[in-house]
Amino acid sequence: MSAAHASPTAAEREQLQLAGAYLSRVAEPASLPLWMFVQRHGYLAAAAAVRAGEAPAEVASCTEARRTAADPEVDLQAAQRNGIRLLTPADEDWPHFAFAALQATAQRRVAQWQAGVRARPERGEPIPPLALWVRGAGDLGAVGFHSVAVVGSRAATAYGEHIASEFSYGLAQRDVVIVSGGAYGIDAAAHRGALAAGGCSVLVSAGGLDRPYPSGHRHLYDRTAEQGLLVSERPPGSAPHRQRFLSRNRLIAAFGAATLVVEAAHRSGALNSAGHARDLGRPVLAVPGPVTSAMSAGCHRLIQRDEEPARLVTSVAEVLAYCGSAELSTELSAEPEAEADRASGASGQASWQRAYDSLDAVDRSVLDGFPGRRGSVTEAELSRLSGQPISQVIAALPVLQSLGLITVAREGYRLASVAS
Amino acid sequence: MSAAHASPTAAEREQLQLAGAYLSRVAEPASLPLWMFVQRHGYLAAAAAVRAGEAPAEVASCTEARRTAADPEVDLQAAQRNGIRLLTPADEDWPHFAFAALQATAQRRVAQWQAGVRARPERGEPIPPLALWVRGAGDLGAVGFHSVAVVGSRAATAYGEHIASEFSYGLAQRDVVIVSGGAYGIDAAAHRGALAAGGCSVLVSAGGLDRPYPSGHRHLYDRTAEQGLLVSERPPGSAPHRQRFLSRNRLIAAFGAATLVVEAAHRSGALNSAGHARDLGRPVLAVPGPVTSAMSAGCHRLIQRDEEPARLVTSVAEVLAYCGSAELSTELSAEPEAEADRASGASGQASWQRAYDSLDAVDRSVLDGFPGRRGSVTEAELSRLSGQPISQVIAALPVLQSLGLITVAREGYRLASVAS
Numbered sequence: 125m126s127a128a129h130a131s132p133t134a135a136e137r138e139q140l141q142l143a144g145a146y147l148s149r150v151a152e153p154a155s156l157p158l159w160m161f162v163q164r165h166g167y168l169a170a171a172a173a174v175r176a177g178e179a180p181a182e183v184a185s186c187t188e189a190r191r192t193a194a195d196p197e198v199d200l201q202a203a204q205r206n207g208i209r210l211l212t213p214a215d216e217d218w219p220h221f222a223f224a225a226l227q228a229t230a231q232r233r234v235a236q237w238q239a240g241v242r243a244r245p246e247r248g249e250p251i252p253p254l255a256l257w258v259r260g261a262g263d264l265g266a267v268g269f270h271s272v273a274v275v276g277s278r279a280a281t282a283y284g285e286h287i288a289s290e291f292s293y294g295l296a297q298r299d300v301v302i303v304s305g306g307a308y309g310i311d312a313a314a315h316r317g318a319l320a321a322g323g324c325s326v327l328v329s330a331g332g333l334d335r336p337y338p339s340g341h342r343h344l345y346d347r348t349a350e351q352g353l354l355v356s357e358r359p360p361g362s363a364p365h366r367q368r369f370l371s372r373n374r375l376i377a378a379f380g381a382a383t384l385v386v387e388a389a390h391r392s393g394a395l396n397s398a399g400h401a402r403d404l405g406r407p408v409l410a411v412p413g414p415v416t417s418a419m420s421a422g423c424h425r426l427i428q429r430d431e432e433p434a435r436l437v438t439s440v441a442e443v444l445a446y447c448g449s450a451e452l453s454t455e456l457s458a459e460p461e462a463e464a465d466r467a468s469g470a471s472g473q474a475s476w477q478r479a480y481d482s483l484d485a486v487d488r489s490v491l492d493g494f495p496g497r498r499g500s501v502t503e504a505e506l507s508r509l510s511g512q513p514i515s516q517v518i519a520a521l522p523v524l525q526s527l528g529l530i531t532v533a534r535e536g537y538r539l540a541s542v543a544s
Numbered sequence: 545m546s547a548a549h550a551s552p553t554a555a556e557r558e559q560l561q562l563a564g565a566y567l568s569r570v571a572e573p574a575s576l577p578l579w580m581f582v583q584r585h586g587y588l589a590a591a592a593a594v595r596a597g598e599a600p601a602e603v604a605s606c607t608e609a610r611r612t613a614a615d616p617e618v619d620l621q622a623a624q625r626n627g628i629r630l631l632t633p634a635d636e637d638w639p640h641f642a643f644a645a646l647q648a649t650a651q652r653r654v655a656q657w658q659a660g661v662r663a664r665p666e667r668g669e670p671i672p673p674l675a676l677w678v679r680g681a682g683d684l685g686a687v688g689f690h691s692v693a694v695v696g697s698r699a700a701t702a703y704g705e706h707i708a709s710e711f712s713y714g715l716a717q718r719d720v721v722i723v724s725g726g727a728y729g730i731d732a733a734a735h736r737g738a739l740a741a742g743g744c745s746v747l748v749s750a751g752g753l754d755r756p757y758p759s760g761h762r763h764l765y766d767r768t769a770e771q772g773l774l775v776s777e778r779p780p781g782s783a784p785h786r787q788r789f790l791s792r793n794r795l796i797a798a799f800g801a802a803t804l805v806v807e808a809a810h811r812s813g814a815l816n817s818a819g820h821a822r823d824l825g826r827p828v829l830a831v832p833g834p835v836t837s838a839m840s841a842g843c844h845r846l847i848q849r850d851e852e853p854a855r856l857v858t859s860v861a862e863v864l865a866y867c868g869s870a871e872l873s874t875e876l877s878a879e880p881e882a883e884a885d886r887a888s889g890a891s892g893q894a895s896w897q898r899a900y901d902s903l904d905a906v907d908r909s910v911l912d913g914f915p916g917r918r919g920s921v922t923e924a925e926l927s928r929l930s931g932q933p934i935s936q937v938i939a940a941l942p943v944l945q946s947l948g949l950i951t952v953a954r955e956g957y958r959l960a961s962v963a964s
Contacts, residue, residue, distance in 0.1 A: 412832030415858040438835040
């Protein structure tokens with residue numbers, strides 16, 4: 125990497141952190157107009173405009189409540205006191221890979237929005253978070269390659285906790301990252317299994333990471349941070365409440381190459397996670413149980429679905445068979461048109477052309493900046509090659525990736541080969 | 545019905561009984577050449593030819609072992625002493641409806657045989673029995689309309705026995721006939737559930753009905769005979785052995801509009817029954833259980849199958865949804881061509897024509913004997929109208945039915961309407 129395109133300076137990074145923290149505080153619930161606004165103008169300009177009350181009406185309306193009260197310096201200091209760091213897409217360990225599917229569903233929502241659709245999807249906006257609060261030793265950027273979201277009821281049975289723990293143990297032994305929430309029951313059993321195997325687990329919290337919930341899980345939070353990661357979309361101090369749990373569930377689904385439902389009653393929140401996974405094109409796996417157990421009824425219902433049924437799994441080996449290749453699940457989450465192309469046997473070239481045609485001018489110029497079929501480039505190099513600001517490059521990469529136009533390489537990104 | 549076409553005389557019936565009993569004794573294992581021979585020449589002539597050693601080579605070879613030793617009078621006397629009666633297709637309560645699918649698979653085997661295929665299918669010849677030994681109050685002719693075969697492991701768990709009993713109880717309460725074997729475990733629990741509900745159950749035995757197996761189930765046999773039926777393909781005195789269990793399983797599958805597997809280990813005989821049901825185009829339903837239970841492993845495997853997976857069921861209502869319409873399952877067992885027609889949206893007329901073209905001369909003349917779209921006819925009337933002997937009419941009807949050309953009416957048979 126040439127000196128001219130080094131990482132952002134400390135001052136640049138601090139500005140990005142403040143903007144990210146600010147946007148994290150005001151962006152609730154996840155808002156498509158705000159997300160589009162940030163994609164277009166970058167973090168610094170977007171945050172400044174929102175704070176100054178100069179954002180367009182649809183952005184202003186969803187940020188007005190906290191626009192002036194939000195204090196990113198206070199949030200960042202509270203984070204620092206609690207060993208929590210803030211990630212934005214500019215950070216090296218931002219989970220671009222795991223979020224590729226969310227990026228793709230966000231693009232579809234943008235297209236709908238531009239077509240005049242204003243209704244929000246039932247499960248909330250399927251868009252990536254603007255920032256993430258993270259605590260722990262793990263590398264969030266690596267999550268999604270070999271990871272399984274393990275979800276289920278708080279009021280789990282002994283059977284369910286046993287399965288969650290045993291499966292997570294077995295998966296973690298094979299270097300699969302376990303992703304779950306922080307609740308009693310299946311969540312806790314999943315983390316404990318992974319940690320007992322010496323593996324990595326990711327606990328995605330609905331509230332601030334300085335407020336373990338339930339409070340009895342403070343030790344579980346601490347142990348998970350030692351071996352894995354705590355992640356939240358909400359800033360420190362945020363209380364967990366229902367809407368945050370539902371919004372949090374899209375992150376759990378996004379972090380898993382597959383979502384495994386261990387036990388779920390008919391109206392369990394775990395079914396919401398399974399719905400997010402389906403939205404993202406990720407496989408949903410379900411563990412059967414006795415038909416006499418209300419806690420297995422939701423799993424059975426998922427397996428019985430006429431459309432996109434869950435796959436019945438009975439062992440770690442079967443789970444691995446469905447999540448071993450994260451590329452598969454990313455493929456499944458690609459644009460419907462691309463899928464139709466595959467189904468109809470259209471050539472890879474036609475599919476590529478269609479994806480290329482769907483790009484906006486900025487994304488296209490970022491793609492055009494790639495140095496040909498063989499080389500891989502970093503974000504900073506792409507910024508120079510394409511003439512686009514780094515923030516635009518960072519925003520474009522997941523889009524290009526989700527469309528199958530580029531792939532993640534060892535030292536950056538490269539053009540995808542056009543499959544025939 | 546006119547006097548000229550009355551039921552067979554007592555003497556004719558006695559001759560048919562002797563021929564049926566004789567063929568029942570010599571026809572083991574189920575043999576396609578013998579079945580074809582009987583279809584062509586009728587019971588009396590076929591039995592006489594076999595006994596006299598005048599049958600063609602491929603029939604002689606499979607009947608030689610018992611040709612001279614078989615004594616139908618002794619078998620019929622033993623049956624009478626034990627309250628057992630013999631049914632042949634000429635009898636009113638012969639299960640034509642339940643055997644329509646077996647008749648269809650038999651026709652396919654005939655076509656293969658005529659094309660030179662001599663290998664036997666892995667699960668034995670999928671042909672109807674030549675005769676059945678029956679004991680009990682029930683009407684076997686009505687079985688198959690609303691009936692479920694409930695199968696599973698001898699070494700069932702308490703969970704499995706509970707489910708078999710509860711489901712059978714609930715189904716029997718809704719007038720569904722329960723069909724099973726006579727073994728410990730799931731079989732016995734299924735019968736007990738049906739009997740406790742005051743319903744009808746059919747116990748299909750692998751050996752002679754005068755030899756309850758296991759011997760501890762003599763009381764279960766007696767109770768089932770009081771409220772339902774005992775059925776066996778083997779004459780009185782026959783010991784149960786492995787080959788007879790596997791052959792018996794095709795009858796259990798045939799008697800059920802659907803086959804419900806409650807518990808099965810990986811190599812359970814219940815999976816053989818499920819295979820027979822698939823061969824007959826009948827739905828296979830499976831009850832899930834804990835993945836930690838070896839006795840549910842076979843059920844889970846059935847649900848996971850890539851081809852023709854079993855349907856996961858958790859309640860009596862779900863079982864009813866799959867077996868409520870026996871017509872559906874009969875439709876499913878129709879000729880592959882007819883199915884392809886349905887799938888491709890071909891007209892009912894084209895499908896009808898194709899089915900008609902597939903008939904041999906005798907079956908076609910029986911069909912031509914039907915008195916138009918509105919009237920229903922008895923077998924004896926059809927014999928007169930078509931000019932074909934009653935035995936040919938009896939053999940033709942299930943074929944015509946399985947092809948969807950005729951339907952069972954209240955007082956006989958009628959032409960099917962050509963669906964558009």
